[in-house]
Amino acid sequence: MTSEYSELSTCNSSLSGPYLQDLCSGSAFILFMTILETYIQASELISGKCERMTPVDNTETVYDYVIVGGGGAGAVVAARLSEISNWTVLLLEAGEDESAAMQIPSFDEPLLGSEIGWNYYTTNESHACLSTNGSCIWYSAKCLGGNTAHNGMIYLRGYKQDYDEWASMGNEGWSWEEVMPFFLKSEDNGEIERVGSEYHSTGGPLSVERFPYIPSFSQSIIAAGIEAGYGYSDDLNGDVVKGVSIIQATNKHGVRRSSSRAFLWPARNRSNLHVSLNSLVTKIVIEDGQAVGVEYDKNGTSNSVNVSKEVIVCAGSIRSPHLLMLSGIGPKAHLDSFGIEVLHDLPGVGENLHDQVSHAVNFTINEPDIFDNDWVAASEYLASQSGPLSSIGLSQVVMALPSSLTTSDYPDIQLFFEAYVASCAPGEKGALKSSGKRSVGVGVGFMRPKSRGRISLASKDPFVYPVIWSNYLDDSRDVTGLVEAIQLTLALANTSALKAHNFTLSNPPLEACSNYTFRSDEYWACAVQQDTLPEWHDVGSCKMGPASDSMAVVDHQLRVHGVKGLRVADASIMPKVTSANTGAPTIMIAERAADFIKNYWGR
Structure with a gap:
């Protein structure tokens, strides 16, 4: 066989x-x-x-650079810095390597909640996650590649306005024109003849292309979007930034390309790059205002390592502020309350946390709910990395649309479709199992949330998870955006393109919202607060900004204010979330960080 x-x-x-x-x-x-x-x-x-990289069992006593976290950003920074052959680089990753199963695009959703995740929960939600007692699960990967090893691989950068706003907040060098070269630096676009070279490039480590398998029902969704007047874009990263589109993704010929596989694996033979797995950094060692090393736990054993140049924290929007606070960098009163010596009072650490949020609107169509993963599909994938296992099914169909809260050229709504995924079980999320019909889910997302949360300590014990106050939907404008997104979704059911499939709403009325007329704006405003779906695109908790901004944690070159030899380089530095998925911007941030470091140290 x-x-x-x-x-x-x-x-x-x-x-x-x-x-x-x-x-x-x-x-x-x-x-x-x-x-x-x-x-x-x-x-x-x-x-x-x-x-793959061969991890080290024992580290040296000192390295030029120590990178905390081998996720979407850390893998990139480690690979780029180790390009300088006389620099020594240590990457400390709390988890394992990514598994073989994680290379299959269709298995992105079953990986959520598995052993390679931190699996946090939000706390004390007042306006969201109400059907789960005010707490939503918050997935975050714990493995090389981080979230890029188990996300949907969607490659969207956001919009020009996102980055120009960052620059207008005092972050020199972060305008659209200035960040674009760092997107292009990473990219190896497999469809450059189709998408063109103005917004794309080839030759970088990161493979970007459409999945080999696109379900035929995608064409009906596209036709419906055009018929509803939403428009069509052949490339949402190009000139036309709104409408319905089949997106590109970080895969190569139907196999996932995480940041680890794209950047670290090609560096596996570099003697100046060490990777240590199962290594949870518990403290950054700071002496006289300078980061001089880290302490970490490896398989239950305490270790330490010194650094001669810099510590770069790439632990993500939860772990990065958590580690800073454990190390004595953060809001003084909060650290004092846990008996942590305050080495630098930085009130913005852990603040400004925000995440995109969505709600599931489900439909059935007039075809049987058959199982998309069988020996035929498996054999096709094994033979040629094609067929249903080689993609995320209908989720590659995305609509980017503006709400009433924005301008027509700056979409803040994302609709993504879910069906035809060759995964674990018959039916899709939200399917009416008794109907026997195939379910098509629509995740309606508001991509520029106004609500802000924070990360705080629960203990000074580094093994105790921090407290996540997401404050989802605290700002009523976020509810407005979601309700408008739902109504735009429902309008698709009235198009002839989808009526031909008997595209029928299958969400049952929620008892908790029974005081409102089903399908009214008031009903949906209630429903989104009951059944709230985090997007796990969390950002902002180590906000980038000038020293004049009292809540900024890092400056425009990602250096932690008030501490020498310490940077943060991951999604936590975004002052505001980009208007799309955050995987591509996070890799861009890592590219920028490596460039800043090389320039600073004269390389």
Whole structure:
């Protein structure tokens, strides 16, 4: 059977989980997934078993640079700094390497909540997540590649206005024109002849292209969007920034390209780059206002390492401010309350946290709810990395639309569709299982939330999770944006393109919203607060801004205000979230950080 499949790996090393059989339930399905996992691990084109970094068991006593976190940003920074052969670089990652299963695009959703996640929960929500007692789960990956190893791979940069606003807030060098070269630096666009070279490039480490498999129902969604007057864009990263589109994603020929696979794996033979896994940094060591090293726990054993140039924190919007506070950098009164010595009073640490939020609107269509993952689909993927397993199904169809809160050229609503995913179980999220009909979910998202939350300590013990106050939907404008997005979604059902499929709303009326007329604006305003879906595009908790901004944590070159030799380089530095998915902007931020460091140290 193996002879007909793509190149087989000759490496004997085992790969860490999660494994396909761990992500799915049902005895018959577990057997199917166990067999599929065996073949996925054996395929070098998919698993990349022979191309991976070999982690070190023991580190040196001192490095030029220590990078905290090997996620979407940290992997990029480590790879770029290690390009300078006489610089020594240590990357400390709290989790494991990404698994073979994570390379399959269709399995992005089952990975959520698995062993490679931190799996936080928000606390004390007053206006959101009410159906789950005011608490929503907050996924964040714990592995090399971070969220880029288990997200939907959607490659959207946001809009010119996003970055020009960053620059207008006192962040020199962050306007659209100034950040664009750093998007292009990473990119290796596999469809450059279609999308053109004005907004795209080739030759970078990060493969960007459409998935090999696009469900045929996508064309009906596109036709409906055009018929409803929403417009069409062949490339939402190009000239036409609104309308319905089939997006590009960080994959290469149907295999995921995380930041780890794209940037770290090609650097695997560099002797000046060390990667230590299962290494949770517990403290940044600061002496006389200078970062001089870190302390970390590796598999239950305490360790420390010194740094001769810089510590770069790339632990994400939850862990980065958490680590700064544990290290004595943060709001003085808050640190004092936990008995932490205040080394630098920086009130903005942990503040300005925000995340995009969505609500699921579900429909059924007049075709059976068949299972998209079977031996036919599996064989096709193993042989040529094509077919249903090679994509995220209908989720690659996105609509970018403006609400009444913005201008027509600056969309703040995103509709993304969910169906035809070859994953674990029949049916999609929100399906009416008893109907026997295929469900099509629409995630309606408001992409520029006004609500702001914060991260605070629950303990000075680094192994105790911080408290996440998301404050979702605290600002009523966020509810307004979501309700408008829902009504734009419902209007699609009235198009002839979708009426042909009997595209029918399947959300049952919520008892908690029974005081309102079903489908009215008032009803949906109630519903979004009951069933709130975080997008896990959290940003802002180590805000970038000038020293004159009392809530800024880092300056325009990502240096922590008031502490030498310490930078933060991840999504936490965004003063405001971009108007789309945050994977591509996070990689751009990492590229900028590496460039700042090289320039500062004369390289």
